[in-house]
Amino acid sequence: xxxxxxxxxxxxxxxxxxxxxxxxxxxxxxxxxxxxxxxxxxxxxxxxxxxxxxxxxxxxxxxxxxxxxxxxxxxxxxxxxxxxxxxxxxxxxxxxxxxxxxxxxx
Numbered sequence: 001x002x003x004x005x006x007x008x009x010x011x012x013x014x015x016x017x018x019x020x021x022x023x024x025x026x027x028x029x030x031x032x033x034x035x036x037x038x039x040x041x042x043x044x045x046x047x048x049x050x051x052x053x054x055x056x057x058x059x060x061x062x063x064x065x066x067x068x069x070x071x072x073x074x075x076x077x078x079x080x081x082x083x084x085x086x087x088x089x090x091x092x093x094x095x096x097x098x099x100x101x102x103x104x105x106x
Contacts, residue, residue: 006036012052015040044071 008016016038020026026038033039039051047070049059062068069076083096 006039007053008039009053012040015052046070046072 016026019040025032027033039053039055039057041049042052043050044059047058047062049057049071051057059067059071062070
């Protein structure tokens with residue numbers, strides 16, 4: 001028998017109510033769910049996402065393909081950590097931006 005009523009943590013229910021008040025339609029983008037199916041993502045790991053109530057889902061969207069390696073892939077986390085330790089944004093000429101700008105055929 002299919003589940004007809006979802007049990008939510010108090011925190012998730014509170015966040016969903018806040019989302020209704022502060023986000024257009026209570027959602028981001030086109031990710032709209034029926035009220036009894038709505039959830040708040042707490043974190044992701046690999047191909048899975050987890051809601052505030054502890055349920056696990058397979059993330060078939062993966063940020064529309066941008067997360068092809070999955071959520072929190074160790075190599076991506078290591079690369080981000082290495083870069084962020086040197087500063088996050090300078091809005092000035094820097095080596096990584098020069099490498100990125102020249103990466104298309106130099």
